[in-house]
Amino acid sequence: MKLIKYKYSGKGFAPYLSGLKSNSYEKEFLIRFYRDMLRIRLIEEEIERRYHEDEMKSPIHLVIGQEASSVGSCGALRPEDQVYCGHRTHGIYLAKGGNLKAMMSELYCRTTGCAGSRGGSMHLFDKSVGMAGSSAIVAGAIPIATGAALKAQLTGESWIVAAFLGDAAVEEGAFWEAVNFAVLKRLPILYFCENNFFSVCSPIEVRQPENAEIYKKAESFGLKSVKVDGTNVLEVYEASRNMVEYARSGKGPAFIESVAYRWRGHGGAGDDSHTGYRDPAEVEHWQQFDPVKSYYDFLEQKNLLDGETRLAISKEIEAEVQEAFDFAINSPNPIEDDLYTHVYSD
Numbered sequence: 001m002k003l004i005k006y007k008y009s010g011k012g013f014a015p016y017l018s019g020l021k022s023n024s025y026e027k028e029f030l031i032r033f034y035r036d037m038l039r040i041r042l043i044e045e046e047i048e049r050r051y052h053e054d055e056m057k058s059p060i061h062l063v064i065g066q067e068a069s070s071v072g073s074c075g076a077l078r079p080e081d082q083v084y085c086g087h088r089t090h091g092i093y094l095a096k097g098g099n100l101k102a103m104m105s106e107l108y109c110r111t112t113g114c115a116g117s118r119g120g121s122m123h124l125f126d127k128s129v130g131m132a133g134s135s136a137i138v139a140g141a142i143p144i145a146t147g148a149a150l151k152a153q154l155t156g157e158s159w160i161v162a163a164f165l166g167d168a169a170v171e172e173g174a175f176w177e178a179v180n181f182a183v184l185k186r187l188p189i190l191y192f193c194e195n196n197f198f199s200v201c202s203p204i205e206v207r208q209p210e211n212a213e214i215y216k217k218a219e220s221f222g223l224k225s226v227k228v229d230g231t232n233v234l235e236v237y238e239a240s241r242n243m244v245e246y247a248r249s250g251k252g253p254a255f256i257e258s259v260a261y262r263w264r265g266h267g268g269a270g271d272d273s274h275t276g277y278r279d280p281a282e283v284e285h286w287q288q289f290d291p292v293k294s295y296y297d298f299l300e301q302k303n304l305l306d307g308e309t310r311l312a313i314s315k316e317i318e319a320e321v322q323e324a325f326d327f328a329i330n331s332p333n334p335i336e337d338d339l340y341t342h343v344y345s346d
């Protein structure tokens with residue numbers, strides 16, 4: 001028997017097809033979202049394809065299925081805004097303007113990596129694009145992000161902070177301590193929760209009380225809060241734009257719960273559904289609501305994108321991906337003499 005516990009509950013692009021909303025966007029702007037999501041998808045598929053070669057000496061956590069969350073949210077941020085996140089970093093880094101060669105070099109642990117080979121996939125760091133820090137400790141980056149928002153407020157910066165987290169991070173005390181403080185001080189920060197229903201292999205129903213919706217819990221702490229369809233890039237973008245505006249204008253912190261499904265296993269390459277924690281039918285169910293394909297279908301229906309242009313975009317990305325892998329593989333490995341660089345002690 002097929003068991004689909006977590007079903008898609010979004011409205012798709014129907015509200016945008018006839019409504020006025022999409023008319024307020026420039027064509028190039030809309031196509032960019034498609035390109036950015038497809039780019040993340042194709043890069044991760046190539047990472048996955050090559051992961052078994054065992055040359056990428058870094059644990060990986062793929063974001064395939066959740067691309068609209070990264071692209072829609074980061075699309076509402078300014079280049080100088082500061083982003084913090086957990087272990088699932090690739091989509092956020094790339095959507096924030098990250099350098100693909102630097103990311104791939106980091107996964108191959110080369111000196112040309114964005115964290116100089118010291119971070120790996122779970123610790124991408126790149127000041128030049130506002131990738132301020134990521135932590136493999138669940139909720140570990142959230143108090144740090146909140147501290148950065150305090151700094152922004154105290155020194156009157158124009159940038160704000162976006163802190164990305166998974167649904168498991170709201171089970172950590174550090175998260176609630178941080179948001180309590182952020183509300184109290186009206187800090188300029190957006191907490192963006194990617195709810196994909198799982199913490200490794202544990203479904204949300206065994207971890208959080210039934211019907212206790214995450215965004216409502218956040219709302220009860222005083223955050224301006226909303227839940228969105230995390231497979232719909234326009235819905236994510238519009239909510240993020242509103243929340244970012246709210247936080248930037250000094251009204252206080254905001255929270256978004258973005259619901260999308262993780263297609264691949266928690267970590268590594270491939271799907272791990274065969275281990276029994278979820279029914280492969282559930283993965284297939286969500287694959288019908290592919291954030292990249294459903295958005296393409298929407299653009300095609302609106303006569304904004306056609307098959308030929310789509311192919312050209314895809315070819316361009318594929319070439320960029322190969323170039324980035326070649327760059328990473330041919331970059332120098334760290335040397336022993338460099339071991340103590342960036343290490344501080346009294």
Ligand SMILES: Cc1ncc(C[n+]2csc(CCOP(=O)(O)OP(=O)(O)O)c2C)c(N)n1
Nearest residue numbers: 088136137138166167168169196198199200
């Ligand atoms: C404090 C802490 N506890 C446990 C772990 C082990 N762990 C790594 S990832 C993960 C699940 C995180 O789930 P979620 O935050 O929902 O993000 P997702 O992986 O679904 O993107 C856990 C429990 C950890 N890294 N840190």
